[in-house]
Every structure is written in C-alpha cells, then in structure tokens.
Amino acid sequence: MTNLIEMSHISKAFGGSKALHSVSLDLKAGSVHALMGENGAGKSTLMKILAGVHQRDSGEIFMNGEKLDLKSPRDALEAGISTVFQEHSLLPNLSIAENMFLGREPTTRFGSIDYRAMSSQTAKALGELGLTLDPSQLVSNLTIAERQFVEIAHCIQADASVLILDEPTAALNAADVDVLNRNIRRLRDKGKAVVYISHRMEEIFALCDTVTVLKDGALVGTRMVSEITIDELIAMMVGRELQDLFPERMGEKGDEILRVESLKITETSQPLSLTLHKGEIVALAGLEGQGQQRFLRSLIGRYHPFAGTISINGKALRMPLSASAGVRHLQKLKVGFVPEDRKEEGLFLALPIAHNIAIGLHSRRPELAPARPYRNVIARMMEVMNIKAAGPSAPVGSLSGGNQQKVLLGRYLAADLDLLLVEEPTRGVDIGAKSEIYHLLRDFTRKGGAVLVLSRETIELIGLCDRIYVVHDDTIVAEMPAAQATEHKILDAALMGTAARQH
Amino acid sequence: MYRSLFNILSRRHTRQGLWGLPLLVALVISLWLTVQTTEFATAENLFNLVAQAMPLIIAAIGQLVVVLIGGLDLSVGSVISFTTAVLALDQPAILLIPAVFVLAAFIGLINGLAITRFNVHPIIATLSTQYIVLGITRILRPVSGGTVPEIVIGAVSGSFLGIPYPVFWGIVVILAAWKLLYGSRYGLHLFAIGGGIASGAESAARNFGVSDRRNIILAYVICSCFAAVAGVFLAGRIVSGDPNVGLLFELDTVTAVALGGTQLSGGIGSLHGTVIGALVMALLANGMNLANVSPFVQTAIKGGILLAVVGLQSRKKMGL
Numbered sequence: 001m002t003n004l005i006e007m008s009h010i011s012k013a014f015g016g017s018k019a020l021h022s023v024s025l026d027l028k029a030g031s032v033h034a035l036m037g038e039n040g041a042g043k044s045t046l047m048k049i050l051a052g053v054h055q056r057d058s059g060e061i062f063m064n065g066e067k068l069d070l071k072s073p074r075d076a077l078e079a080g081i082s083t084v085f086q087e088h089s090l091l092p093n094l095s096i097a098e099n100m101f102l103g104r105e106p107t108t109r110f111g112s113i114d115y116r117a118m119s120s121q122t123a124k125a126l127g128e129l130g131l132t133l134d135p136s137q138l139v140s141n142l143t144i145a146e147r148q149f150v151e152i153a154h155c156i157q158a159d160a161s162v163l164i165l166d167e168p169t170a171a172l173n174a175a176d177v178d179v180l181n182r183n184i185r186r187l188r189d190k191g192k193a194v195v196y197i198s199h200r201m202e203e204i205f206a207l208c209d210t211v212t213v214l215k216d217g218a219l220v221g222t223r224m225v226s227e228i229t230i231d232e233l234i235a236m237m238v239g240r241e242l243q244d245l246f247p248e249r250m251g252e253k254g255d256e257i258l259r260v261e262s263l264k265i266t267e268t269s270q271p272l273s274l275t276l277h278k279g280e281i282v283a284l285a286g287l288e289g290q291g292q293q294r295f296l297r298s299l300i301g302r303y304h305p306f307a308g309t310i311s312i313n314g315k316a317l318r319m320p321l322s323a324s325a326g327v328r329h330l331q332k333l334k335v336g337f338v339p340e341d342r343k344e345e346g347l348f349l350a351l352p353i354a355h356n357i358a359i360g361l362h363s364r365r366p367e368l369a370p371a372r373p374y375r376n377v378i379a380r381m382m383e384v385m386n387i388k389a390a391g392p393s394a395p396v397g398s399l400s401g402g403n404q405q406k407v408l409l410g411r412y413l414a415a416d417l418d419l420l421l422v423e424e425p426t427r428g429v430d431i432g433a434k435s436e437i438y439h440l441l442r443d444f445t446r447k448g449g450a451v452l453v454l455s456r457e458t459i460e461l462i463g464l465c466d467r468i469y470v471v472h473d474d475t476i477v478a479e480m481p482a483a484q485a486t487e488h489k490i491l492d493a494a495l496m497g498t499a500a501r502q503h
Numbered sequence: 504m505y506r507s508l509f510n511i512l513s514r515r516h517t518r519q520g521l522w523g524l525p526l527l528v529a530l531v532i533s534l535w536l537t538v539q540t541t542e543f544a545t546a547e548n549l550f551n552l553v554a555q556a557m558p559l560i561i562a563a564i565g566q567l568v569v570v571l572i573g574g575l576d577l578s579v580g581s582v583i584s585f586t587t588a589v590l591a592l593d594q595p596a597i598l599l600i601p602a603v604f605v606l607a608a609f610i611g612l613i614n615g616l617a618i619t620r621f622n623v624h625p626i627i628a629t630l631s632t633q634y635i636v637l638g639i640t641r642i643l644r645p646v647s648g649g650t651v652p653e654i655v656i657g658a659v660s661g662s663f664l665g666i667p668y669p670v671f672w673g674i675v676v677i678l679a680a681w682k683l684l685y686g687s688r689y690g691l692h693l694f695a696i697g698g699g700i701a702s703g704a705e706s707a708a709r710n711f712g713v714s715d716r717r718n719i720i721l722a723y724v725i726c727s728c729f730a731a732v733a734g735v736f737l738a739g740r741i742v743s744g745d746p747n748v749g750l751l752f753e754l755d756t757v758t759a760v761a762l763g764g765t766q767l768s769g770g771i772g773s774l775h776g777t778v779i780g781a782l783v784m785a786l787l788a789n790g791m792n793l794a795n796v797s798p799f800v801q802t803a804i805k806g807g808i809l810l811a812v813v814g815l816q817s818r819k820k821m822g823l
C-alpha cells in the first residue's frame with residue numbers, strides 16, 4: 001500500500017513554547033490510523049496543521065507524492081481532507097443541510113441556493129450512516145451524538161479522501177460508539193484514510209490498524225496495532241523519569257476534613273463515597289472526562305449532583321450549593337478551589353502579581369472594607385514560591401506558564417486555608433516548575449492542610465499523592481495507596497470498571 | 504386555540520427570530536388607531552404612513568445585515584445626513600447620485616476594516632465614523648439648505664394609482680434585500696458567521712472555508728449603502744441638505760431590528776421581522792402624534808422599547 005498522506009518533519013511553536021518538533025506521520029488509504037498521547041502531546045496541533053487551521057513552521061506535507069501547501073481550512077477541504085474537530089464546529093442556527101454544504105452551496109441558474117439538491121444529497125449522506133434526520137432541521141435541535149454523525153456525514157458528503165476524527169467518542173454512549181465504529185470501518189473499506197484520536201484503549205485495539213504515539217510534541221513511534229500489546233502501548237505513552245521530582249510522602253495523617261457520602265453525580269451513575277484527612281494529598285485518577293472534574297466541581301456548586309451529602313470538618317454542606325456563591329461559601333469554611341484553566345478561570349492576566357495574590361485575602365473581608373496592601377504577605381509568597389518576575393507589580397500575563405501557575409497557587413496558599421481542591425496543578429508547566437509546585441503542595445499538607453487533586457497526568461498523581469481514587473463513568477471504581485499504584489493498575493481499574501458493568 | 508396561536512407567534516427553533524409578536528403589536532396598534540380616530544383607516548393615510556416609514560425600513564434592513572453577523576452600525580444616522588448634504592451640493596444629478604453611494608460604501612469599508620483588521624469593537628469603530636462623518640457633513644452644510652437635484656425630488660414626491668412613489672421604490676429595495684439574504688450564498692454565510700460568533704466559536708464558519716473577514720467587511724458596506732438609499736429618500740422629501748435629518752437614526756434602526764425579533768448577538772433574525780419592526784415604530788409615532796405625546800417623551804419611550812425587547816428575547820429561551 002502506498003502512502004496517501006506524508007507529513008514529514010513537521011515543527012510548530014506557539015509563542016515561545018514548542019508544540020511539535022520534527023514529527024513525521026504517514027497515512028495509508030484504506031486504513032484507520034490511531035494517534036495517541038497525553039494531553040498537550042501535540043496530537044490536536046498536528047491534525048490542525050493537516051486541516052489547514054494552523055500553519056506549520058517547518059516540514060513538508062505530501063499527498064499522493066505531491067507537495068501540499070495548506071494555508072487555510074479551505075485549502076485542506078479542497079484537497080480532500082475533512083476534519084471532525086474536538087470542539088463543536090457545526091453552526092447551531094443553520095439546518096443540517098446548510099451545515100453540510102456551507103462554503104460550497106450548489107446554486108440554481110438564478111444564483112439562489114439550490115435547497116432541493118442540498119436536501120436530497122444530505123438525506124442520502126445521512127442515509128449512508130443509517131440516519132433518518134430531516135435535513136431542514138436546525139442543528140441546535142440535535143443531540144450531541146446526532147451532531148457528531150452529521151459532522152461525519154459532512155466528511156462523506158464532501159467526498160474527502162482523508163478523515164480526521166478528533167476524539168469522536170468522548171461524548172457518545174456505548175450504542176452510538178458502535179454505530180460510529182461500524183461507519184468508520186465502512187469508510188475504511190471504501191479506501192479512505194482515517195485518523196482516529198482517542199484515549200480509549202479498547203477502541204484503538206478494536207478499530208485501528210496503525211498507531212502513532214506522540215509525547216511532549218515529539219514522535220515516540222509508529223506501530224502496527226496487531227503487533228503491539230496494551231502494555232507496550234502504555235509504555236510508549238508514559239515512561240518518563242519524573243520520580244526524582246516528587247517530594248517525600250508524609251507518614252501520618254490527621255483528623256478527617258472532607259467526607260462525601262453516596263454522592264450520585266448524575267441520575268444514572270453509581271453513588272460514590274470518599275474521605276480526606278489533614279496531611280493527605282488525594283488524587284482523582286482515571287481516563288479523561290470520566291467525571292473527575294464534575295465531581296470536584298460538585299463540591300463547589302459549579303455542577304449540581306443528583307444526590308448525596310458532603311461535609312467539611314464535620315459540618316454538612318447544604319446541598320445544592322449555588323453556582324454563584326458556592327466558592328465564597330467554601331472560602332468561609334477555609335476551602336480553596338484552584339481551577340484548571342489558569343488563563344480563563346483563574347488569573348487576571350492584565351493585573352499585577354500582587355493583586356492576583358491579594359485577591360484571595362481581600363475576598364475574605366467585608367465587601368466595602370478598605371483594601372490593605374498586604375505587601376509583606378505578597379513579598380513572602382513570591383520568595384517562598386520562587387516566582388521569577390520583575391517585581392510584584394509585573395502583570396501576570398507577562399510571566400511564563402510555570403510562574404503563572406505559581407501565582408495562582410500562591411493566592412490560595414497565602415489565604416490560610418485548610419483544604420485545597422486543585423484541578424490540573426501543572427498543566428502546561430515545565431519540569432522544573434512542576435517539581436516546585438509538588439513541593440509547595442506537600443509543604444501545605446505538612447502544616448496540616450489537605451489537598452484533593454485531579455490531573456490528566458497519571459504519573460504526576462502517583463508521585464505526588466498519598467491515596468488514589470480511580471474514577472470511571474461518574475463514580476469511584478477503585479481506591480489504592482499511591483505508593484503501590486502504577487499507571488497500568490490505574491488504567492486496569494478504570495477499564496475493568498467498564499468491563500464489569502458491560503457483562 | 505390560544506395555545507397554538509401563541510406557539511405560532513413565539514415560534515422557537517427557527518432562525519427567523521420572534522417576529523410574530525411585533526406583528527401582533529402592529530395589528531393591535533392599528534386596531535386601536537382605527538377605533539380612536541376617523542382619519543387613520545383610510546387608504547391615503549395608510550399609504551402615507553408606509554411612505555413616511557420607508558427611510559427607516561430601508562436603513563433598518565441595512566442595520567439587520569450587520570446585526571446578523573454579530574455587529575452593530577452606529578454610523579447610519581450620520582451617513583443619512585451626509586448623503587442629503589452631498590446631494591445638495593449643486594452639481595449635476597448624474598454625478599451626485601453615484602457619488603453618494605461610492606462615499607457610503609467607502610464609509611462602510613472603513614468600518615469593516617477597522618473591525619476585522621484592527622480588531623476595534625464594532626460599537627467603537629462605528630461610533631468613531633459617526634463622529635467623523637457628522638463633522639464632515641457640518642463642514643459641507645452647517646445648517647439646513649441648498650437644493651437637491653430635481654430627479655431625486657420627482658422620484659419620491661408624487662403617486663401612481665394613489666400609491667406614493669416611495670412605496671414602489673421601497674418594495675424594490677425590500678425585494679433586493681430578500682434576494683440578498685435568502686436567495687444567495689452570501690445571505691447564508693451571514694447567518695453562519697453570526698451564529699458562530701454568538702455561540703462562542705468565532706472560527707466555526709472559517710473552518711467550513713467561509714471567509715469571515717471579507718463577508719463582515721461587505722456587510723458594513725451594504726449597511727452604509729442602504730443608509731445612503733434612505734438618505735436619498737429623505738433628501739427628496741425635504742428638498743434640501745440637512746445635517747440633522749439622520750439624527751438618532753442609528754438608534755431607531757437598532758430598535759426596529761430588535762423589535763422585529765432579531766437577536767442583537769447575531770445569527771438569528773429576519774427581513775420580514777425587521778420590516779414589521781420598522782412599521783411598528785412608525786405606527787407608534789403616528790399614534791403618539793395623534794394622542795399629542797410630546798416628541799421628547801416619544802424619544803424616551805423608544806429607548807424603553809429597545810430595552811424591553813432586547814431584555815425579553817433571551818437567546819437561551821430560543822434554544823439556539
């Protein structure tokens with residue numbers, strides 16, 4: 001078989017950070033190619049370059065041996081490369097047919113859009129997927145699964161020879177995944193090249209022919225799926241020397257600080273219970289998007305669970321917490337929430353470091369109280385955290401990712417709290433800063449604090465934490481001491497959870 | 504019965520917006536005026552009313568094009584005044600009439616470029632051109648005066664079969680706008696870009712290979728050109744150039760668009776809704792004049808209407 005697409009030595013940097021260095025990828029017609037790696041490994045960036053959304057800094061792309069120059073999504077579409085993006089990309093106020101033909105609508109003699117032709121061809125493309133949706137229906141009326149299928153129908157309709165599916169099953173249930181996989185196989189048999197990005201091992205092994213693993217923007221390797229085991233694949237994805245970076249664990253733990261009992265995240269999920277003691281760092285691990293974040297955000301009222309009780313320091317919270325006042329209420333109970341996305345949800349990028357740290361202290365005082373400068377606290381915090389900046393008045397937006405993350409954490413460490421709920425403590429942070437952040441969190445528990453943390457990087461959870469809860473399908477499927485946990489065990493526990501329920 | 508009527512009037516899950524309710528409002532006001540006054544429900548008065556409303560209807564259609572892509576054009580009032588001032592420059596009509604459209608298109612181009620190339624917020628960009636164009640208009644014609652070409656006056660004064668000329672011209676303009684919005688690829692792209700912006704995925708349309716920048720610039724050019732058409736109508740009616748004739752037109756057009764069920768965040772709205780919205784504004788003005796409401800109070804009432812209609816049509820309830 002010859003290569004339909006050859007991407008050779010692609011490099012791409014965003015600002016100062018390198019997203020891809022010299023990655024090569026070959027796609028064959030009539031085969032499904034899995035692209036795997038942790039978040040931030042560069043999978044999506046690589047595919048967005050192939051889809052014309054991002055432009056490569058260096059490297060070359062060939063299609064059937066001819067060089068391709070993709071300057072815009074339009075160029076890629078015209079070359080026959082269609083993408084189902086991870087984020088919703090259909091327009092909700094357009095009908096299925098209009099979405100299907102957007103940008104290349106057929107017209108009648110009078111220059112009007114030929115709705116009749118659009119409608120019949122759309123119905124045909126949907127029919128190929130076994131769907132009987134009305135083409136004139138607005139996309140806003142569709143379920144997420146239906147939208148996903150419409151996007152795939154869009155690729156079929158565009159007669160693309162290359163289909164890129166970026167985590168197509170993240171929002172689908174098992175039955176819809178089956179339908180999707182059947183259709184992907186059919187497309188493969190028709191000679192299309194399919195790129196399949198997913199975190200679900202079982203799908204990779206059931207569906208894909210070849211797998212390429214990326215890590216930190218570099219190519220780890222490409223293998224035939226038939227010649228590799230799950231263990232080997234996981235070893236390719238992980239295998240990083242992070243062990244030296246972690247602080248020592250603490251021996252003893254103190255009083256119970258958080259107790260969650262029979263919490264049902266959704267109406268249909270299994271109830272979960274969990275406890276957390278002073279001096280402990282406890283992790284919520286598992287595959288991506290299995291409910292870890294929904295659970296953590298249930299604690300602050302940002303997500304409303306179906307049922308259950310939560311008590312902090314022995315005092316039960318009144319459920320449901322309101323979305324707007326939940327964080328404030330928890331602050332009074334000396335609980336801090338460190339959100340995942342520091343740029344969107346956490347920091348005020350245009351404001352100086354001092355304000356970003358002090359806001360944690362201000363928020364605990366009455367609304368109209370005069371703002372104290374807190375100069376000593378801020379100076380001490382910056383010293384303890386080793387924040388590298390021109391001074392406390394430097395805007396946070398000018399700092400590196402690692403230093404930004406430290407400022408965010410500093411806000412909560414300065415506020416004299418007992419419990420921290422941390423999402424993704426080290427996302428987009430370099431190794432050195434990661435280590436510093438781990439030590440800061442450990443120091444916090446040494447002084448009697450407790451931390452509940454979730455992260456996509458399992459290695460980080462194993463190294464940092466005392467105990468690990470494995471979350472799958474909106475519930476806890478296993479609990480293990482971190483000292484004995486391995487990535488394999490966690491993944492097994494997560495997948496066993498699904499397997500057990502399916503049989 | 505009541506239920507199904509309500510459903511038709513407040514149809515959700517369509518891209519047209521809630522245009523049924525303003526239609527009902529228009530009918531209620533008309534009914535009230537018919538009962539209250541003897542002179543309202545005559546063919547002559549109704550045609551005059553429509554003819555009077557025509558500049559607002561046309562300018563509001565231009566505003567609609569911009570609102571659909573998630574923008575706003577505050578310079579339409581100034582463009583209208585500017586157009587009348589240019590038409591009163593005492594030059595041959597063959598020169599003046601193309602000139603006003605070229606100049607209007609140029610103003611729209613500046614708006615569009617400022618917004619797409621230099622990332623200026625639409626309100627700020629068009630507020631700036633509003634000032635600039637107003638200033639130039641006052642240099643050309645500090646106070647009302649001059650005479651517009653005979654042909655412009657003739658085109659809007661007079662009637663055929665008892666129907667005033669402006670009604671015919673208005674129908675032509677509305678048909679052209681209909682073709683643009685519903686019978687062309689550009690019209691669909693306007694909805695697509697606006698829908699993407701309103702749902703927070705600004706690059707959504709671009710991912711389909713639709714050029715957002717070019718289409719947005721064109722929307723502002725079209726809006727300015729429609730304002731120029733409205734300006735020509737008004738110039739023909741007042742016979743002279745007037746730096747104040749377009750005053751507050753930007754707010755009236757936005758109110759008419761919003762009243763017609765169009766979402767100011769973009770992607771949802773309709774031409775017929777906008778026409779109805781502008782007619783409701785005219786009916787209200789007519790009614791308030793008949794009821795001897797002072798013009799100052801009328802302005803305040805219009806502001807209240809804008810706030811109310813925008814506040815009551817939450818996008819979430821539309822489910823889009």
